[in-house]
Amino acid sequence: MTVRGNLPAQTTTFIGRRAVLAETRALLGTARLVTLVGTGGIGKTRIAVEVGRGAAQTSVFQHGVWVVPLAGLKDPALLLRTVAAELRIVDNSPDACLWRLVESLYDKHLMLVLDGCEHLLESVRHLVHHLLRDCEGLTILTTSREQLGVYGERLVRVPPLDEDAVQLLRERAADDDVPEAAALCRAVNGLPLAIELVAARPAETSPAGVLDQLDGQVALERVFEWATRQCTDEERRLWATLSVFPADFDLAAAESVAGEDVSVPLAALVRRSIVVATTSPVTRQTRYRLLDTVSQFGARMLTSADEPLRRHVLHYSAFVDEAARSWCSPDERLWLGRLREEWPNIRAAVGYALETPDLAETGTVMAMNLQRSRFTSVAGLLGQARDLLAAARKVVTEPPLLTSLLAHCACLALAQGDVAAAIPLMNEARALPRMPTVDRHLVLAEATHLFLVAGSPDCVPLYAHVVELCREHASAGDTYIAELMHATAVCSLMDADTARTGLIGLETNGVNAWGLWLRALYELLHGDPAQAHPPALEALRMQLTDGDTWGPAFSLWLLACTCAELGAHDRAARLLGALRSQERAARISFTNLSPFHRLLERADRTVRRVLGDDYQMITTLGQDLRQEQAMEFALEPVPASERRPSRGVSGRPPRF
Numbered sequence: 001m002t003v004r005g006n007l008p009a010q011t012t013t014f015i016g017r018r019a020v021l022a023e024t025r026a027l028l029g030t031a032r033l034v035t036l037v038g039t040g041g042i043g044k045t046r047i048a049v050e051v052g053r054g055a056a057q058t059s060v061f062q063h064g065v066w067v068v069p070l071a072g073l074k075d076p077a078l079l080l081r082t083v084a085a086e087l088r089i090v091d092n093s094p095d096a097c098l099w100r101l102v103e104s105l106y107d108k109h110l111m112l113v114l115d116g117c118e119h120l121l122e123s124v125r126h127l128v129h130h131l132l133r134d135c136e137g138l139t140i141l142t143t144s145r146e147q148l149g150v151y152g153e154r155l156v157r158v159p160p161l162d163e164d165a166v167q168l169l170r171e172r173a174a175d176d177d178v179p180e181a182a183a184l185c186r187a188v189n190g191l192p193l194a195i196e197l198v199a200a201r202p203a204e205t206s207p208a209g210v211l212d213q214l215d216g217q218v219a220l221e222r223v224f225e226w227a228t229r230q231c232t233d234e235e236r237r238l239w240a241t242l243s244v245f246p247a248d249f250d251l252a253a254a255e256s257v258a259g260e261d262v263s264v265p266l267a268a269l270v271r272r273s274i275v276v277a278t279t280s281p282v283t284r285q286t287r288y289r290l291l292d293t294v295s296q297f298g299a300r301m302l303t304s305a306d307e308p309l310r311r312h313v314l315h316y317s318a319f320v321d322e323a324a325r326s327w328c329s330p331d332e333r334l335w336l337g338r339l340r341e342e343w344p345n346i347r348a349a350v351g352y353a354l355e356t357p358d359l360a361e362t363g364t365v366m367a368m369n370l371q372r373s374r375f376t377s378v379a380g381l382l383g384q385a386r387d388l389l390a391a392a393r394k395v396v397t398e399p400p401l402l403t404s405l406l407a408h409c410a411c412l413a414l415a416q417g418d419v420a421a422a423i424p425l426m427n428e429a430r431a432l433p434r435m436p437t438v439d440r441h442l443v444l445a446e447a448t449h450l451f452l453v454a455g456s457p458d459c460v461p462l463y464a465h466v467v468e469l470c471r472e473h474a475s476a477g478d479t480y481i482a483e484l485m486h487a488t489a490v491c492s493l494m495d496a497d498t499a500r501t502g503l504i505g506l507e508t509n510g511v512n513a514w515g516l517w518l519r520a521l522y523e524l525l526h527g528d529p530a531q532a533h534p535p536a537l538e539a540l541r542m543q544l545t546d547g548d549t550w551g552p553a554f555s556l557w558l559l560a561c562t563c564a565e566l567g568a569h570d571r572a573a574r575l576l577g578a579l580r581s582q583e584r585a586a587r588i589s590f591t592n593l594s595p596f597h598r599l600l601e602r603a604d605r606t607v608r609r610v611l612g613d614d615y616q617m618i619t620t621l622g623q624d625l626r627q628e629q630a631m632e633f634a635l636e637p638v639p640a641s642e643r644r645p646s647r648g649v650s651g652r653p654p655r656f
Contacts, residue, residue, distance in 0.1 A: 005064030016164025038158030041193030071116035090380030160190030243298035417589030577622025
């Protein structure tokens, strides 16, 4: 975690709450778990963010303040994965493991804000208990309609606004001279959300008229009913329809789900404070969201959620398909950002599709396209990707889609070195009836098995065949991945001249991290190790700049092997130690990746022999480095003073 928190940007001024803020901050100075308790619409989330904003300015939470929105999370089984994703913790495990969170947080000093816990109380209670027990530097602030019931929890009851209610009303109203402002605030019992809605009343509706319509009722439900009467039929329908979004969305998504142009009613809902508008840091375009309480009321206005949910699936299916076809371009970083921004919607869409029989194939293709876009590997979400693919295997029963799905799952497991999971998938795919057309996914899986498990040159012609199929039938991204795997296999298993040809062919795609990585691998195996180090460093630098959580493990592997060949044995030993930690974090097993393991063993033997008794101490120092420290160390140039004459034979492949 190199990013220092994810606090949302302020869109409106924060008003009042001095006593609640003071009490919360005071408790956080002595307690490690504080829960803001109050009814819906009372302002718990806004207070939590404001407390977090102040905490982020102190030196106490040197690793930041992180907010995890839970209101839109319906499945308790996804809690651990959701927290890991928001914290930018690599989550590539096939199982959602609490130990991975603990391992990442045990030495961190940060504040974790779990927002909207009331519907997940048992799961949140279990998570919070273990995190507080095992992570001494962690402080947790939660918001809920009821307390968690965890030992050591301190409660802050969030009351309605008192004298600050009028100030909020005038601040949010188009005209700050609001007649009967105090009466309006009393009528809605000082609930901030209700005040926001009342403040956005139409100009032709007088405060007295609002009071008459509320009819002395103070419940938030009554305010929502009043708000619906201020809306047109079109605005009410849109409010209800937008409730199917589990997170924020853009205009294109809103129009797809509504099935019509919604720019006018959407703008009206923003003016009425029913929809919140923000600016995307990725695209700089407007994004929209409904507060949880507003969304829940909107959902009750839907006669049936089936049709908008189907449109939601189809919209994000098209989005993911476009990402899978378009990522291999100068817009790669933009696509990765957009996919992360839309991840809660995508995950929900795949889940709903797989639970709906006539959408199961759509959901399956979405799950595979996510991996084709490289997003889940780059973002460290392979655990969630494997969850979705496993769910798809339960509902897809017939080839050719089942064949493609099994092969796809096998490739993903093989890439992580998870041979135990990959082999049964391969065998199941092989047992299915062969279709008249060649399934490139299955051929790719067969080639990858031969390469990564067997280390056999027989993979090379199969990879070449996959490249031909991709060039004829697939996207530029699929073709590039096939070419990369082919070139890596040729470089690892074939002679220098053949490897050079494969490298030249891949470099026609332009300079990128994997192209540089492959050039370094070629120099290490077939050329001059001194020429391998600069492109390997640049590949790692590009991967870190892009936020890639997958590639750095391979670059660290390459740098460790290169330093061993250069004779920089102390540095190589420390990198070998750091690599072991990186393998564990990224859930990659180089031990089960045959060509990589052979070179790693060679480097390890060399370093052990030279360093002798110092080997264990130096590798342990590397293993103890935090990820950001390990990457900073790996990016350092190798001083001439560290280089010793290598015993390796330069100019031809190492003998394994």
